[in-house]
Amino acid sequence: MPTTRRQFLSLAGGVTAAGTIPIVTLRPLQATPAMLTTAIRNVVGEAPIRTGKVKLDIPPLVENGNTVPLTVTVASPMTADDHVKSIHVFNEKNPQPNIANFHLNSASGRAQVATRIRLADTQKVVAIARLSDDTFWQVAVDVVVTLAACTEEMN
Amino acid sequence: MAALINVPAKARRGDVIEIRTLTSHIMETGFRHTADGKLVPRDIITSFTCRYNGTEIFRADLFPAIAANPYLSFFTVAKDSGTFEFEWIGDNGYSSTGSASITVE
Amino acid sequence: MSVWRAIAAAALVSAAPALLAGEIPPDARRSGYSFMGPDTRAMQDDDTSNPGMLFVLDGEQLWGKKTGSADKACANCHGDARSSMKGVAARHPAFDKTLDRPVTLDQRINLCRANHQQAAPLPYESRDLLALSAYVAHQSRGAAITAGDDPQAKPFVDQGRELFMQREGQLNLACTNCHDDNFDKRLAGAPITQGQPTGYPLYRLEWQTLGSLERRLRSCMSGVRAQAYEYGSPELVALELYLMSRARGLPMETPAVRP
Numbered sequence: 290m291p292t293t294r295r296q297f298l299s300l301a302g303g304v305t306a307a308g309t310i311p312i313v314t315l316r317p318l319q320a321t322p323a324m325l326t327t328a329i330r331n332v333v334g335e336a337p338i339r340t341g342k343v344k345l346d347i348p349p350l351v352e353n354g355n356t357v358p359l360t361v362t363v364a365s366p367m368t369a370d371d372h373v374k375s376i377h378v379f380n381e382k383n384p385q386p387n388i389a390n391f392h393l394n395s396a397s398g399r400a401q402v403a404t405r406i407r408l409a410d411t412q413k414v415v416a417i418a419r420l421s422d423d424t425f426w427q428v429a430v431d432v433v434v435t436l437a438a439c440t441e442e443m444n
Numbered sequence: 445m446a447a448l449i450n451v452p453a454k455a456r457r458g459d460v461i462e463i464r465t466l467t468s469h470i471m472e473t474g475f476r477h478t479a480d481g482k483l484v485p486r487d488i489i490t491s492f493t494c495r496y497n498g499t500e501i502f503r504a505d506l507f508p509a510i511a512a513n514p515y516l517s518f519f520t521v522a523k524d525s526g527t528f529e530f531e532w533i534g535d536n537g538y539s540s541t542g543s544a545s546i547t548v549e
Numbered sequence: 550m551s552v553w554r555a556i557a558a559a560a561l562v563s564a565a566p567a568l569l570a571g572e573i574p575p576d577a578r579r580s581g582y583s584f585m586g587p588d589t590r591a592m593q594d595d596d597t598s599n600p601g602m603l604f605v606l607d608g609e610q611l612w613g614k615k616t617g618s619a620d621k622a623c624a625n626c627h628g629d630a631r632s633s634m635k636g637v638a639a640r641h642p643a644f645d646k647t648l649d650r651p652v653t654l655d656q657r658i659n660l661c662r663a664n665h666q667q668a669a670p671l672p673y674e675s676r677d678l679l680a681l682s683a684y685v686a687h688q689s690r691g692a693a694i695t696a697g698d699d700p701q702a703k704p705f706v707d708q709g710r711e712l713f714m715q716r717e718g719q720l721n722l723a724c725t726n727c728h729d730d731n732f733d734k735r736l737a738g739a740p741i742t743q744g745q746p747t748g749y750p751l752y753r754l755e756w757q758t759l760g761s762l763e764r765r766l767r768s769c770m771s772g773v774r775a776q777a778y779e780y781g782s783p784e785l786v787a788l789e790l791y792l793m794s795r796a797r798g799l800p801m802e803t804p805a806v807r808p
Contacts, residue, residue, distance in 0.1 A: 398460030435738030512757035
């Protein structure tokens with residue numbers, strides 16, 4: 290049985306508490322690359338992930354990390370025999386590594402989805418597509434997030 | 445509160461059409477604190493589903509990294525005239541629905 | 550290139566003697582839109598993906614909804630907003646003869662609620678007030694800004710201009726230091742705009758919601774570490790009026806999208 294994200298979080302917390310870091314935190318402030326890897330493995334399992342087929346359109350220099358437009362396109366004929374089953378988007382440094390899972394089918398016609406996301410910092414964004422033959426394909430993009438000069442105090 | 449749904453009113457059979465939705469929701473991450481240090485509880489939309497004449501054609505699982513007022517764009521093949529139904533489900537029992545009709549010739 | 554701009558600007562200033570020193574001549578005035586990247590522009594341009602339109606839709610509902618002890622809707626007096634409200638936001642803040650001072654569009658909506666609907670005022674930045682002002686201002690989209698043209702508003706425009714020129718806060722900066730003297734440069738990675746208020750209330754990506762010009766002004770004030778004026782204060786209204794008169798002739802964009 291694969292480790293769920295919740296189990297992983299408690300596991301990670303335990304490791305932190307038992308490690309050399311003197312501060313006990315309830316939750317890591319940002320997703321570590323290990324958390325990103327675990328989040329990806331929760332979706333992909335042990336299957337190999339190949340690079341290619343997936344295109345991630347995201348501004349290389351983001352004007353505000355609170356609302357970042359993102360489009361994922363997968364090269365696929367989208368037929369009954371050869372189509373994209375799902376698209377999964379992850380990030381490296383937000384408090385949580387998951388962004389979204391999109392479930393498609395052969396009737397989708399085009400393997401393309403778009404949404405708007407939050408990026409807490411300059412970081413890597415990863416998109417993975419699961420095809421109908423259960424192979425996984427990925428792309429990773431580095432995004433630079435600039436911060437607004439005059440931010441309001443939160444109240 | 446409002447939702448914006450964009451589906452072409454007409455399409456030819458077999459056309460690949462784009463569907464866009466934008467809905468009002470705060471998408472509170474659950475990672476923010478108030479000035480006095482209290483955690484603001486998570487309040488997000490967790491799931492979006494689109495059905496075309498009753499059949500699910502697209503579904504999304506959303507996480508706190510989705511921006512406020514979630515925007516989604518996706519595609520489907522125009523098959524028959526009929527109705528698209530949209531459903532957003534979230535924390536604290538949140539649920540909202542919308543629909544749009546299409547004429548396929 | 551900046552030398553050429555300086556020369557061009559100098560030529561324009563000498564050709565338009567009515568301008569005060571440091572002011573941006575009419576044909577050099579630029580909406581904040583022109584300082585944005587293509588993705589943010591695209592978000593504003595398409596009404597089906599502009600999140601500000603969610604508020605416009607809510608405002609349209611409120612426009613037709615009876616409220617207050619008079620049991621009247623905005624529509625009962627003003628009819629179809631698409632014709633009756635055209636250009637209204639472009640001339641606000643507007644001088645109110647009864648009050649003998651200028652009022653913002655938000656204040657005008659609440660005056661209508663008090664006087665004609667007998668309803669409680671909507672709080673500043675509340676969803677309903679933003680939705681109504683967005684719906685009303687949306688009817689002016691494309692209309693040229695004329696606020697401040699009324700001679701009676703002149704003393705208040707002047708007051709606003711003084712506030713715009715006045716250094717304040719721990720950083721000791723005036724609005725003019727950034728928005729007249731240094732637009733097109735960058736501050737901590739973000740472009741400095743001319744501060745032309747063409748699209749309020751607008752959807753700010755940072756806020757992830759719609760907000761008023763007063764909210765924007767207050768956040769600028771906290772940015773220079775100054776004590777921000779209260780919502781609806783005479784100072785904020787005067788600043789808003791001056792900013793609108795400074796943007797004279799630019800087309801309204803409500804609901805704009807900004808980073």
